[in-house]
Amino acid sequence: MQLTVERMAYGPDAIARTAEGKTVFVTGAVAGDVVEATIDTEGPTFARAHVERIIEPSPNRIQPPCPFVGLCGGCPWGALRREDQLAAKSENLRSALARIGRFSADDIDRLVRPIRHTEDAWGYRNKIELAMREENGHVVLGMHGLNPDQIIRIDRCPLFEKAFPKALKSAAGALSYLGNSRDLSLERIGVRASRRTKALEVALWTPTGGFPRAHVARVLEDALKPTSIVRVMTKGERKARRVVKNELLAGQGSWTERIGSEVMRVSAPSFFQVNTAAAEILIELVMDALNPGEDDVACDLYCGAGTFTLPLARRCAWVSAVESYGPAVRDLRRNLERAELDNVDAIGGDAVREFPADEVDVLVVDPPRAGLDPQAVELISDTSARDVAYVSCDPATLARDLARFAKRDVFEPVTITPVDLFPETFHCETVVHLSRKR
Secondary structure, eight states, X not given: OEEEEEEEOXXXXXXXXXXXXXXXXXXXXXXXXXXXXXXXXXXXSEEEEEEEEEEEOOTTBOOOSOXXXXXXXXXXXXXXXXXXXXHHHHHHHXXXXXXXXXXXXXXXXXXXOOOBOOSOSSXXXXXXXXXXXXXXXXXXXXEEBSSTTOEEOOSOOTTBOTTOTXXXXXXXXXXXXXXXXXXXXXXXXXXXXXXTTOOEEXXXXXXXXXXXXXXXXXXXXXXXXXXXXXXXEEESOGGGOEEEEEEEEEETSSEEEEETTEEEEEOTTSOOOSOHHHHHHHHHHHHHHXXXXXXXXXXXXXXXXXXXXXXXXXXXXXXXXXXOOHHXXXXXXXXXXXXXXXXXXXXXXXXXXXXXXXXXXXXXXXXXTTOOOHHHHHHHHTSOOSEEEEEESOHHHHHXXXXXXXXXXXXXXXXXXXXXXXTTSSOOEEEEEEEEOO
């Protein structure tokens, strides 16, 4: 069928409507395209389709620097102009606030600030993950495709840190050579790079058991000259695997990045924002929202390796930092020691079960995509905090949680600011400043 694409979805697809008004999610299109599409699946209220031919390209369509846009899962919006990406992300946030959070149009206009972003639309990612599998007796490495069963072979990724243009090709070549001579049982490969510290780490995720450590380290060192090579050993079912050990193969054993005024060490299993420059915008927005003073007691929930904990500790009398993931807690403690900060209680455990005392002045939460547990909303509302900064990576769960805060009638949003941490994708971070109602 012929479709005129109206807008971008919160996802890799664009949205069109049939003549009868049914919504169609179209893979391979951008807003403004007129396309010939084939229906893949159809339900009573919507359908999914893919582009067979672009009849009339959108004025918003560009020629991206990556030939795999639409095939690889890393840059699904890569053919859309940056300005239109930013506008679509802002609109997706506003739509979620209206549909799920039940915000009025006037409140949305009053609260939502212009989207913040960095200059780099490509070459910004400090981390890329490669997949590996065997095909016809040969090891194949590459990027995950939009089809989860597909691996896209690449020589370079335009999204990856541009200071290391040959790192991915060298890593893939070295591991293909190794994998064709012995069974490495690699589940995935993480490559982290920093233009600021010049750190380059290769992390090999494998099950526990035997592994040719010395040989693998030697080949990777010759190919990439990395500052760190580690093996992350895991156990358990595929969908619920857990890290049991982070083993040093060569170099420093962790990756180093400078963010703001801090230098942080992060182990391979720990989360760190993939866009360092844009993460600094998050820190700026959080600090502006909380405006912490030297006598303040702060709380940082879902704190990770300390992205917000360290700047808070520089400005507050005391910080309680809670993180459930063991490797991140260890990284946090090392980063605090490295920074010579002794006014932080690094607490390992679930944010609800290990929730600190309710006597706090300022509080920041940066939960995973699932958002806050309902009990966490209650606990935060019962604190004495004057301001809360909520850092979200999902507009839908953010809108749901803001509706829960509204029911408690303790905190109200002051500003809602989207931040483009992930150019060429539909993902968007948001920082909400919540203040105690007077």
